[in-house]
Amino acid sequence: MDNLEKILNNLPKNKLSRRADLKIRFQLYRLMVFAYLKRLFVFNHELSFLNKGLVAAMVLVLIFSATSIFAYASDSVVPGNIIYPLKKAVEKIEQNIAPNKTAKIAAYEKQSVRRLEEAVNLSQKNSSTTPATKNVKTSVSNNIEKNISEVVNNQQAVLESINKLGDYQKASAAALQAKEADKAKSEYLDKIAEYAELSEDNQILELVNQAQNIINNQKYKYQGEDLDDEEEKDESDGKQDNNQDDNRDNHRGRANGGDQEDNEADKRSNNSYNKEKP
Amino acid sequence: MATKQDNFLAYYNQFKDKIFNYFLYRVGFDKALAEDLTSEVFIKALKAFASFDENQKFQSWIYAIAHNHLINHYVRAGRTTVPLEELEDFIPDTNNNQFEEKYEAEQVLQVIDEMAASDRDILRFRFVDELDYREIADILCKEEGAVRTQVSRSLEKLRQKLKKI
Structure with a gap:
């Protein structure tokens, strides 16, 4: 040979059959996909120190974001809660990034309603607290007072913002929304007053009365011109007078144990209203 | 920019038939078994591809993996050679002198299969897998000169055996 x-x-040189080739390719692709997913999601030893730091930072940001969202959305996060400052911070950011004055007004109103929701929750807690925990009670009362004061301040801020909106129609629409919010606020204040009566907290009752007076007598104006139309004005004036009288009678009557005469209460509330009127 | 995985697929396309042939000649031309072993080798290679040095020749690397895998297969199967049952079907009819050439090729392959493992391996690496001396030396962890000498000796042994037939 x-x-x-x-x-x-x-x-002779044989070739791999088409079927075997496809089978091997499928297995290779599957392995590649698994390896890629593993790299993405598994915190394994191959990660460098920098990558580990990056992943840890991402986890922290995720936890912080989730906590912020929870704090912002939850009514149960009230003053005294550990994440309450986070809630306030998010609200502050929301207010600062509002694209225009109308959005800013809406943010103020939303915050006011929230403060009152929180105050209702706190009042409920306050009324169910036993006398033995007096310190807790005082702290909760202080927080309720702070919340109501913030609502009164926001009311003033909304009034000024509407006055400076620069467009009558926009101002009118903003005033309408503010009035809607005022109705909700008024309801919350009533609830707070009820709980204050239960817990015999005269200081909060007094504060609620003042806030009710301010909200019910709020006159939204644009460059000095009243934004209520005549009919609405008449109607609302009538309702407000009645509501004011009822509220004053109820709250003062409860606060003073029903000892004061109705006429005296009316006089006081009128004086109070004149002082608080912006 | 091509990723390392894209590179691996390019290597697979380039060497799939060579590795299949490597196994085919060493498992008695059992195509199904050769396909399975080829598949296992490429999966093994993909898993170890992160450790592959790009400056190294991929051919030497993949043949080294295939060689070790074949040894493991022999250990599992409990034998180092296989009967050439499918040899007749494997060698195709190519030209007018088909019968004579086919017969000669069958004889050569049968004699190679009966040779000592070292001679058999080196002749297959050189003539079936068409590897150069450097690559064979890398796979078998030997000096290139030693491989060259051994190929020459094994070829001479094969020639002597064929003369006796």
Whole structure:
């Protein structure tokens, strides 16, 4: 066999069948996808120190964001709660990034309603607290007072913002929304007053009365011009007078144990209203 | 920019048939078994691809993996050679002198299969897998000169055996 090397060099070369090729490719692709997913989601030893730091930072940001969202959305996060400052911070940011004055007014109103919701929750807690925990009671009362004061301040801020809106129609629409919010606020204040009566907290009752007076007698104006139309004004004046009288009678009567005469209460509330009127 | 995985697929396309042939000639031309072993080798290679040095020749690397895998297969199967049952079907009819050439090729392969493991391996690396001396030296962890000498000796042994037939 002289041509041995030729025979050896011409030995047949087979090809991998199409079926086997596809089978192997499928297995390779599957492995590649698994490896990619593993790199994405598994915190393994191959991660460098920098990557580990990055992942830890991302986890912290995620936890912080979730806590902020919870704090912002939840009514149960009230003054005294550990994440309450986070809630206030998010609200502050919301207020600062408001794209225009109308949005800013809406943010003020939303905050006011929230403060009153919180105050209702706190009042409920306050009324159910036993006398033995007097310190807790005082702290809760202080927080309720703070919340009501913030609502009164926001009311003033809304009034000024509407006055400076720069467009009568926009101002009118903003005033309408503010009035809607005022109705909700008024309801919350009533609830707070009820709980204050239960817990015999005259200081809060007094504060609620003042806030009710301010809200019910709020006159929204644009560059000095009253934004209420005449009919609405008449109607609301009538309702407000009645409501004011009822509220004053109820709250003062409860606060003073029903000892004061109705006329005296009316006089006081009128004086109070004149002082608080912006 | 091509990723390392894209590179691996390019290597797979380039060497899939060569590795299949490597196994085919070493498992008695059992195509199904050769396909399975080829698949296992490429999966093994993909898993270890992160450790592959790009400056190294991929061919030497993949043949080294295939060689070790084949040794493991022999250990599992409990034998180092296989009967050439499918040899007749494997060698195709190519030209007018088909019968004579086919017969000669069958004889050569049968004699190679009966040779000592070291001679058999080196002849297959050189003539079936068409590896150069450097690559064979890398796979078998030997000097290039030693491989060159051994190929020459094994070829001479094969020639002598064929003369006796």
